[in-house]
Amino acid sequence: MKKYICPICGYVYDEAKEGVKFVDLKDDWKCPLCGAPKNLFEAEAQVVEEIEELEETDELREMSYGEISALCSSLARGCDKQYLFEEAKLFTKLSDYYNKKSKTKTINNLDELLSKINEDLEKNYKQARLVATKKEDRGALRVITWGEKVSMILKSLINQYEQDKNFINKTKVYVCDICGFIYIGDNKPEICPVCKVPSFKLLEVGKEG
Secondary structure (H helix, E strand, O other): OOEEEOOOOOOEEEHHHHOOOHHHOOOOOEOOOOOOEHHHOEEHHHOOOOOOOOOOOOOOOOOOHHHHHHHHHHHHHHHHHOOOHHHHHHHHHHHHHHHHHOOOOOOOOHHHHHHHHHHHHHHHHHHHHHHHHHOOOHHHHHHHHHHHHHHHHHHHHHHHHHHOOOHHHHOOEEEEOOOOOEEEOOOOOOEOOOOOOEHHHEEEOOOOO
16 A cells, blocks of 8 residues: 655545555546645655755856846745735835836747746756755745745646646636645635645635735
């Protein structure tokens, strides 16, 4: 008997307790806590925290306006999570300012978006985790973990959409206003399974919070 772990929320499917082998579950089975699809689960033996030894460099470069905007947006959400609303408002203002100055290309097709997500998951998050770990920056590690989990579930949703372009129309879609976690289902979870904020921070797409 094996155990399988959800990489999004950490839920453990224990075959011994459930009485059903994981491979025998239906393909449309989902994590009961966060709604992550079956194909994202990993066998417990495969879930090993690793820091890939990528080449490091001390060379610094100037951040683009788009990167500064994204950084300020993340800081705004972090402040909001800590109930620092005035600081969150100021970071949002900075993010909007740099976003207007940015010449970042808008991604208009799923293939290009999926390519960017794969690049993040296969390279960029690992590089960022390596640097944050060596700097012992717990805050950065937390943000990296959030981003990595959100990217994984976004990749899964794109794959589901490509197989059935009507699946989103069959239910509701919620997005966490803090970390960006996406939940597909009629009843959203009581807390965000990624950043742990209460359910009122999970906003239904197309509706006001």
